[in-house]
Amino acid sequence: MSRTDGPRPGERTASRVIGVAFSTSALGAAGFATVYATGGQTQLEGLCLAVAFAGLAAGLGVWSRRLLPTGGYVEEHEPFDSPPAERHLADEALLGPESPARRGGLLAMLTLALGALGGAALFPLRSLLPFDHGRPVHELRTTPWAAGVRLVRSDGTPVRPDDVPGGTMLPVFPEGHRNRGDVPAFAVRLDPARFTVPPPGGDVGGIVVYSLLCTHAGCPVAVYIQETARMLCPCHQSNFNLLAGARPIAGPAARPLPGLPITVDAAGFLTATGDFTAPPGPGFWSLK
Structure with missing residues (x-):
């Protein structure tokens, strides 16, 4: 049909x-x-x-x-074997005096170049492996704060307990690591009798130290309200109650400011006894 x-x-x-x-x-x-x-x-x-x-x-x-036509359709293919003349030209090109196979020096240089490129390509892969550095997750969860590290001001001078004022907060850094982005902290003097929740890092005569980085987006919580002993983040108005373990009581932050355990060393300077009680910075650390 x-x-x-x-x-x-x-x-x-x-x-x-x-x-x-x-x-x-x-x-x-x-x-x-x-x-x-x-x-x-x-x-x-x-x-x-x-x-x-x-x-x-x-x-x-x-x-x-x-709707499209179906059925068996056969298309003849030309022979796979090359004609004798073409095979002869191929033999001359591969085995004749001008053949690349006869230029051993150039082939050696080509091998060297390809080997060097292959070796260079391994270096980016090496950077993904923890040979001479810690694993990324561990590095992000820890800071240079450790036992025996003194608290210093922005100019590098160590801090004594008497240097912490009663009416404001004092930014502090770990000695020798002031330029790290995850280390800023602040020391403030409070009345221990007003604590409703013990400070996570403890206190030395009412002096407590917390991370300066907001747990919402990492902005510095640089506004101290003395009357209520609260820290305010100016970026998104997160509010932390220092009398209740620096827990957030307003704003988008959902995690308390990490505390820093401190003591006084033999020379009379404030010294850390360990790292922050929790990873500093944005609250993605609370995700499981």
Whole structure:
């Protein structure tokens, strides 16, 4: 039967199915455009796009399976063997006097160049392995604060207990590591009788030390409110109660400021007895 004798059985049904699928696709695309133009709603936009692509895929699939001609089609391929003249030219190129295989010096240099490139490519891979440094997670969770490290001011001078004022806070850093971004802390003198929660790092005569980095986004909590013994982050207004273990009582921060355990060494200077009680900085550390 020729194609002029009329549609084959099932072609009309397939055409209707394809038409419905393409119409559905067009409606989905129009729905997406409408939702987007009227302000957008992520779930509806995604649903409309899913309907549009599903209709398009279904229509094309039925079209290819039901309406396109099928059957066995054979295309003759030219012989795989090259003619003798071409094989002769290939032999001359590979084995003749001008063949690259006869230039041993150049091949050696090529091997050297490729070997050097391969060796150089190993160095970026080496940087991913902890040969001469700690693992990244460990490095991010720890700071240079450790037992025996003195508290110093920004100019590097050690801090004595009497240097901590009663009406404001004093920024402090670990001796020898003042330029690290995760080490800033502050010391403040409080009345131990007002503590409702013991300081996580303890206190020395009412002096407590906490990380200066907000646990929301890492901004410095640089505003001290003496009357209420609270620290305020000026970036997003997180508020930490120093009388209750520096717990957040307002703002987006959800984690207390990490405390720093301190003591007084034999020379009379404030000294850390360990690292912060928790990783300093943004609150992603609280995620499990």
